[in-house]
Amino acid sequence: MALTRDAIVDAAEAILDEYGLADLSMRRVADLLGVQAGALYYHLPNKQTLLAAVADGILGAMGQADTLQGWATEYRRLLLGRRDAAELVASTRAMGLGEVDPTAPARGLVPTERAGDVLATFEHFVLGATLHDQTQAQLGALGVVRGFDEAAAEATFQEGLRILSRGVGIFTT
């Protein structure tokens, strides 16, 4: 069944969903595909590239938005929808890997020359907040930490977006 790059990325996604980022190893991916670990390196240069491809798969689902808040909320929703996605995306975005730019659908929404700064600010907030909340949610699910309130975290996130949006008014109003 001919090992391909796509098959490897799919296997990595399956392992991410079932075991999490910490257990997503090249050897586990190879095992799932019934192949030796070394075989993966014929199709991919290294693990980073594989992780970036998985991140692209997640970010590829970003659709058009008509407000900055809507865009940020969808970005967060996408990350929360997949195990450890906030950590994965935060690190691939920080390293500048990945082909998909999740800020692209928000480009037209900031009618100012400072658009780059505004989008960077929103993205850093989304990644920082969601990394925190997703980690807490997972610790809560394991019973390691008690009383993580998902609704409260969402409310705090929306409050943050309101603060940011009000502040952006410097430019737009």
Add this chain to the structure above:
Amino acid sequence: MALTRDAIVDAAEAILDEYGLADLSMRRVADLLGVQAGALYYHLPNKQTLLAAVADGILGAMGQADTLQGWATEYRRLLLGRRDAAELVASTRAMGLGEVDPTAPARGLVPTERAGDVLATFEHFVLGATLHDQTQAQLGALGVVRGFDEAAAEATFQEGLRILSRGVGIFTT
């Protein structure tokens, strides 16, 4: 020279500074102390606890601030001052480890009942932005990525703080 918890944390800090978080292993720390890796577990339950202690060492330097922007700027400065500190602190803060609360010195600066949300928003922005910039700076230093402009990153960060601060005005004015 009696191995102590403090000596282990100091050694870990030294390795962080010289080799970075990826190369900060229990075995390396033990080597630096001239001891077997297993010996560390007599003084610390696991690596997470050690990393949390190192993070506390960094965050312990936070001083009093008299504006939210000043507090956020010092938080960032502290993180940028130590190799991989943004990644280290972002993860220990997300997991709720560490004894030191870096938001404590900013408590009195937000005279509203939504103070918790405001501080969380600022911290998530600081961690998200600084994680990004510190990663880029390190990739730039390695020549992996070209043209990371530190001054531009700082300007974008300050622009983000201005947006946030303006937005907080909802409450304070």
Add this chain to the structure above:
DNA sequence: ACCTGAACACCGTTCAAGT
């Protein structure tokens, strides 16, 4: 061209045994 087998140089953690 594509994959195996085996190696290299590592990990975090545990634990009987020594002092």
Add this chain to the structure above:
DNA sequence: ACCTGAACACCGTTCAAGT
């Protein structure tokens, strides 16, 4: 009480050798 030695169960990556 404190540490060693050795093991367990892993890592990412490389590369000669096979097909």
